[in-house]
Amino acid sequence: MQPFIFNSLPGRVIFGRGTLSQVASEIENLGCSKALVLTGPSQAATGEALRADLGNAAVGLYSNARMHTPVNVTEEAVELARTLGAGCVVAIGGGSTVGLAKAIALRTDFPQIVIPTTYSGSEATTIVGQTENGIKTTQKTLKVLPEVIIYDVDLTLTLPTQLTMTSGINAMAHAIEALYAVDSNPITDMVAEQGIARLACALPILSKDPHNSEARSDALYGAWACAYCVGIVSLALHHKLCHTLGGTLNLPHSETHTVILPYAVVYNTPYAVDAMAKVARILGSTSAAQGIYDLARTLGAPSSLRELGAKEEDLERVADVAMTKTYPNPGPLDRGKILSLLKDAYEGKRPA
Known part of the structure; x- marks a missing residue:
């Protein structure tokens, strides 16, 4: 056996069918009471439905997540989160939405609950990529690792x-x-x-x-x-x-x-x-x-x-x-x- 170093990552993973119903309890487990829901434009209706289901636990919806995480989009979302008094984010969508949640966490240290609807995998990594002036840069930091990942197989059944x-x-x-x-x-x-x-x-x-x-x-x-x-x-x-x-x-x-x-x-x-x-x-x-x-x-x-x-x-x-x-x-x-x-x-x- 060759010598090696293994650094395990912290975090909670919930996997199954119908697990979307556990979002509210996970917000409470994080000690948060005001979550900003994040989606991309094509999943705005899904985000709005989740926001409605969360009731008072959600303070709003930001549905403008974009591919490659443009810095100006992140700054807009951070400003909205602060204006609404959010204390955490709930991201539902693909890699663009998860990337936005991670970029927000990088700037604010907000806890994240992410609900992937594709197989992009960004939710499980300590890597965040951001694009500005046509250049995409990446960095690796535990600050962007989501605290909770909720995998709901039902959400992938309609993935094109x-x-x-x-x-x-x-x-x-x-x-x-x-x-x-x-x-x-x-x-x-x-x-x-x-x-x-x-x-x-x-x-x-x-x-x-x-x-x-x-x-x-x-x-x-x-x-x-x-x-x-x-x-x-x-x-x-x-x-x-x-x-x-x-x-x-x-x-x-x-x-x-x-x-x-x-x-x-x-x-x-x-x-x-x-x-x-x-x-x-x-x-x-x-x-x-x-x-x-x-x-x-x-x-x-x-x-x-x-x-x-x-x-x-x-x-x-x-x-x-x-x-x-x-x-x-x-x-x-x-x-x-x-x-x-x-x-x-x-x-x-x-x-x-």
Whole structure:
């Protein structure tokens, strides 16, 4: 057994069906009496229904969470929370809404209750990403880790099929990077493998039967397992490129992760042979990168940056931004190789 360091994360996780009914009691358990409910524009009605259910425990609703967590949106939400006298936030939605809750907590230390409706996994990590002036930056701090996560499988039954697929592969990316992280350990490796396996089994079922509650439960559990791992260990090239593409080109989050993942795996496979062999085995493929790519294509997910609206002339700038800050990665960071990776992802070629 190799020596390792394992830092467990604090927090309370409630998983099941119908667990949305426990929000009020969790607000009380946190010692709060005034919660601001957060959602994105497309889930404003869901947020309003939750606010109504909470009665006097909710002081208002902010429904303008945006992709990549723009700083000006966060500042607007913080101002509303303070004006209304809120003492905590309740976020219900996908990664954009959860990201807003974390950005608010970073500025205010408000306790958070988050209720994910996708598989983005942000709720289980100590990472917050924020975008300002076209640049997305991330930081890792316990200040943004939610105090309570409520997973309600029922809330994912109506998740659109396309978003289910890309959000699920986005979740798998968390675990794959955890397997080759510089600070990986046997505990996160075990959980990561289980998360990838649950999602790899559930997503094909959901692509044909999106209301399959057992597969929805497996996918949601798998997403939590994958995110839990990346909340403990370090991020590497895949996440850096996706954050850069999102912040610089405003590309959609889960779709960008889906497209980039097989090419980031190709880049790092020579330096993480054992980790990638585990992924290939789980996916039933001779190659981790090809297994990921083929799974995404089978699920009807996008396979190229061109499909997402990127322009080839933007790739040089993305490569430059990706090289502006050092970060741990199995393979040495080389601008030319990163640019080649981006060009392959732009074309959507099947990895060699």
